[in-house]
Amino acid sequence: xxxxxxxxxxxxxxxxxxxxxxxxxxxxxxxxxxxxxxxxxxxxxxxxxxxxxxxxxxxxxxxxxxxxxxxxxxxxxxxxxxxxxxxxxxxxxxxxxxxxxxxxxxxxxxxxxxxxxxxxxxxxxxxxxxxxxxxxxxxxxxxxxxxxxxxxxxxxxxxxxxxxxxxxxxxxxxxxxxxxxxxxxxxxxxxxxxxxxxxxxxxxxxxxxxxxxxxxxxxxxxxxx
Numbered sequence: 001x002x003x004x005x006x007x008x009x010x011x012x013x014x015x016x017x018x019x020x021x022x023x024x025x026x027x028x029x030x031x032x033x034x035x036x037x038x039x040x041x042x043x044x045x046x047x048x049x050x051x052x053x054x055x056x057x058x059x060x061x062x063x064x065x066x067x068x069x070x071x072x073x074x075x076x077x078x079x080x081x082x083x084x085x086x087x088x089x090x091x092x093x094x095x096x097x098x099x100x101x102x103x104x105x106x107x108x109x110x111x112x113x114x115x116x117x118x119x120x121x122x123x124x125x126x127x128x129x130x131x132x133x134x135x136x137x138x139x140x141x142x143x144x145x146x147x148x149x150x151x152x153x154x155x156x157x158x159x160x161x162x163x164x165x166x167x168x169x170x171x172x173x174x175x176x177x178x179x180x181x182x183x184x185x186x187x188x189x190x191x192x193x194x195x196x197x198x199x200x201x202x203x204x205x206x207x208x209x210x211x212x213x214x215x216x217x218x219x220x221x222x223x224x225x
Contacts (some may be wrong), residue, residue, distance in 0.1 A: 001110050002027055005167040005183040005192075006056075007034035007118075007149030008064065012171030013043035015180040016050060018199035019170050026184060030072075030109070034149030035061025035118035040082045040092070040172055041186050041204060042211040048094040060101045061118040061126050062147060078214050085213055089125065094184065095160050106143070110187035115143035119150045128166070130155035138162045145185060153196045162220050172217075178224035 004023045009016050023031065033056050038044040040063070051058060060068075066083045067090065068077055076084060091191065101118050103114040103124060121141040128137070140144055144162040153175045154168030168181030176180075179196035186192070194206040205218040 001029045001187040002111065003114075003185045004028045005034070005147050005165055005185055006031060006170050006218065007040075007147075007167050008036040008061065008152050008171060009033070009047060009167070010036055010040040010171035011038040011044040011047045011203055012083070012180075013040040013046045014048065014201075014204050015171050015197075015199045016047060018197045019180050019182050020050070020054060022197050023182075023197065028184065030149060031056045032105075032114070032116060033058035034116050034147050035059045035101075036063045036149060037061070037101075038067055038086050039063025039079065039218055040213075042085075042089075042213060043173035044086050044090045045094050046185050048097050052097065053107060055108075058101055059105050059116050059118060060098065060103050062091050064098045064101065065103075066077070068095065070146065078216055081214055082217060085211065088198075089211075112145055112187045112190065113143040114145045114170065115141035116147045117141070118148070120148065121146070125150075127151050128164075129153060130157065133157045133164045135159040135161060144190070154183065156183070158195060162191060163190070165194075166225040167194055173224045174220075176224050178222060 051096045057214035067086050120128045146164045148166045157164045167183035179198045183194040201221050208218040
């Protein structure tokens with residue numbers, strides 16, 4: 001079985017479509033998301049509709065929770081502005097979808113125990129970068145494959161007992177590469193690879209500015225940071 005691992009879409013519908021088009025060419029059986037379906041970019045309703053259409057299994061991220069709670073979580077001013085915009089431009093069925101997502105998820109596929117957290121097993125909002133990832137996290141999560149998000153920076157770390165994968169961000173990469181990022185995990189071979197997919201950034205930039213969202217959100221798409 002092949003699993004597509006995605007995270008941090010942040011309502012960037014154009015990037016998500018590009019990733020899903022690539023996914024369809026690779027014999028993927030299911031798609032798992034490590035949270036932050038919305039926030040930052042101006043397509044929240046359309047993005048959630050596509051999640052439903054493609055039966056993407058997801059957990060909540062901190063931006064999803066902020067939209068659900070009308071911005072009550074601690075975010076920087078730029079992120080708070082985007083959350084407020086999203087909360088004002090999301091419909092009731094989409095909000096219900098976000099509310100129905102779990103904060104973490106444990107599943108098993110082909111004998112592989114998979115745990116999905118947005119931040120870390122010990123803290124939903126903790127940023128686990130590659131230099132902090134270690135086998136203790138696998139023990140803590142009691143899994144063979146630990147999928148994390150939140151940092152927007154991809155990495156794959158292999159250990160004797162399993163693997164930690166952060167697929168990076170579909171909607172707002174922060175590793176200096178503006179292309180959308182995702183990963184594929186093969187349950188039979190127990191291997192993972194991550195991929196970069198170009199998309200029409202200009203279209204998202206223009207829509208972001210026309211929606212009145214902060215220019216800095218548009219600018220960072222081109223920089224990939």
